[in-house]
Amino acid sequence: MxxxxxxxxxxxxxxxxxxxxxxxxxxxxxxxxxxxxxxxxxxxxxxxxxxxxxxxxxxxxxxxxxxxxxxxxxxxxxxxxxxxxxxxxxxxxxHHNPTQNKIMIGITGTNGKTTTSYMLKHILESHGISCALFGSVSTVINGFENTSTHTTLDPLTFHQLLSFSHDEVVIMEVSSHGLTQFRVEGIEFDYCIFTNLEPEHLDYHQNMESYYLAKQSLFDHLNLNGVAIVNSVTEWGERLSSYVSSKNKNVLKVNGKDSAYFISGEELLTTSNSETISYPLTTCMRGQHNVENASLAFLTSISLGLEPSSIVEALTNFEGVPGRFQLFSHPSGANFVIDYAHTSNAFYHILDTVHSYKPRKIIHVFGFRGNRDVQKRKNMIDISTSNCDVSILTFDDLNGLTPDQMINELTQLNLQNKCIVIPDRTLAIQHAWELAHDQDWVVITGKGIEDYQQTFSLPTKSDMDTLHFLNHSLSFQKEHL
The missing domain is CATH 3.40.1390.10 (MurE/MurF, N-terminal domain)
Structure with missing residues (x-):
């Protein structure tokens, strides 16, 4: 050129x-x-x-x-x-403006971006609509999937990859970092989705106001005929809805003041001609937070012109998201859950969901990332210890800290001895494995499907890999007794 x-x-x-x-x-x-x-x-x-x-x-x-x-x-x-x-x-x-002939959908929020994007992709593809996906778990183009390196790619990589896409729709997770670093500059979105906002990344944004404004900036990229789909259950969602409306752009709200749609249990309710219409939002992913995610995917699909009944049917066939409430069965009959949850709100939702299964006991394994927002840590521990029978503190990613520095941080956080501290993540999971009995639930959060950045005692590369190793080791021992 x-x-x-x-x-x-x-x-x-x-x-x-x-x-x-x-x-x-x-x-x-x-x-x-x-x-x-x-x-x-x-x-x-x-x-x-x-x-x-x-x-x-x-x-x-x-x-x-x-x-x-x-x-x-x-x-x-x-x-x-x-x-x-x-x-x-x-x-x-x-790269010849590769977004110009695509339907562009951007999703932002603290939690739920990945699950909402996967739900939406599943619904659209169930209707024969091809989708490219750019998110924290994977990048999918023309049906080919690769593991992601960033939630929101740098613009050079993004446009280069998209230039090969023949997909009709592009679904993007858009992080606050990506927005403040102008990675989506020049892109016009047809649909922008807001999931929620809670304290996160405050080491980067300094305060909630700056964090919110970063998320809000996505909606400045909404084209003139675009639609904002907003979860307005909190003041942040209400504020965002008002902001988008003030720009004379279309807003579809769920759960907020004057919303046309409300969630009740696992149903989305709306009123037409004085009659209440309900749409079931049942998926394989339980929990109120996933009902909210499903509602956003539903409303986006409605905006795209799909029939409500066929959207509902597609949701019932949704098989979940890798690393999000991913189940693994323990030989004793206990259930292990691997999830990416790494905020207090995400902890609350996943533990609340586990409680709905009426477990005999809940064991929670989690850690904190080095050189990241330290303000949220105490609340995360409080949520865990108040909702679990056993909480095990361990390493997440060190991110430049030495093991001794992270051990010291974990020790300081556990001064009241509410938790068990086992720094080696694989040994922490092994301890939970040994504690687990029939009808117990063990929740391992923070990493999801991500590989470990450190080397641990067991020769494994991820939380799921560790569970497979422990299961195989137990089977091997039984065979050779």
Whole structure:
């Protein structure tokens, strides 16, 4: 693509001598620059891309885009107010605007993004509508699935992948980090979904107001005829609904003041011609939070023109989400649950769901991620200890902390000795395995299907892998007694 065509959407005028310069690629990583590439210098959290401009030029960069005043480079340099925004626009332009002929659906919120996206994908595909999916568990394009590295991909990777898609609909989980880092800049969404908001990522956003405003910014990307689907059960949802309405855009609310739809048990209720109509939202995933997720997927599907009865039927056939309330049977008859839950609200919902099965005893294994929001930890412990018979504190991801530092943090959090502290995650799961008896439920939260970042005592790579190892070891021992 010619340089002038590529930079035109940014409002940049290219000199006559450089207009016909052919650009073969883009990168914000100087080590990935090749001949006739543009290097976008981004001042990141840990390092400043402007420091690597000369490296990019040595590697073949034909032009540089950055935010600082820089003179006398060997290649054209273009200054922009925001390099992250510029990257997103350039990525879309270079890959011929791959979102323009798709139905774009963005989902944001603290919890429920993944489950709602999987439910929605299942409903649409049950109706013969092909879907691409970009989320925290997996990326699916043209029916091919790969494990995700980020909830919201950088715009260069996203547009590059989407340029290969023949799918009719694109479903994206959009994180607050992705929004503040302008990863969806230039994308117009046909539908934007809000699940909920609770304290999370406050190490990054500092306070709930900033966190909320990050989530709200997704709805600024809603196109003129787009629809916002909002869970308005809390003040954050009500505030968001009012905000979107003030922009003269369509809002479908569930659960809030003046909502057309309400949840009652596992049904979605609405009124038509003074008659109450109910739609069952029964799926394999139990719990009030999953009923709320199903309601958002239902309303989005209604907005897309699907028949309510066929949506209900599709939901009944939904088989769940990897790493979300994923069940594993213990030889004693106990049930083990693996779930990604890592906030106090998520803890409450999953433990409340487990209580509905009337367990003999609940054992909970969980930890905290190093260098992350510490404000939520005490409340997470309180939720666990007040809803479980045994709470076991262990490692999650250290994220730069040493094992001794994390052990010290766990010890300080457990000064009242409400929990058992077993730092090695595999040994913590093994202890729960040995405690479990018939009709007990063991809940292991925090990692879901994610692989471990640390090496533990058992030769396993994930929570589910650890359960399989323990089960196999027990079977082996029985066979050789």
């Amino acid at each position: 010619n340089l002038d065509l590529l930079l035109k959407p940014l409002g940049i005028t290219v000199s006559d001598k450089d207009q016909s310069l052919v650009i073969n690629g883009l990168s914000f990583d100087s080590s990935k620059i090749d001949k006739h590439f543009i290097f976008i210098a981004i001042a990141g959290t840990n390092t400043d891309g402007h420091l690597f401009i000369n490296d990019a030029i040595k590697n073949g960069a034909a032009a540089i885009i950055g935010e600082k005043d820089i003179q006398d480079l060997a290649v054209p340099y273009f200054k922009v107010p925001n390099a992250r925004k510029a990257l997103a626009v350039l990525a879309s332009t270079f």
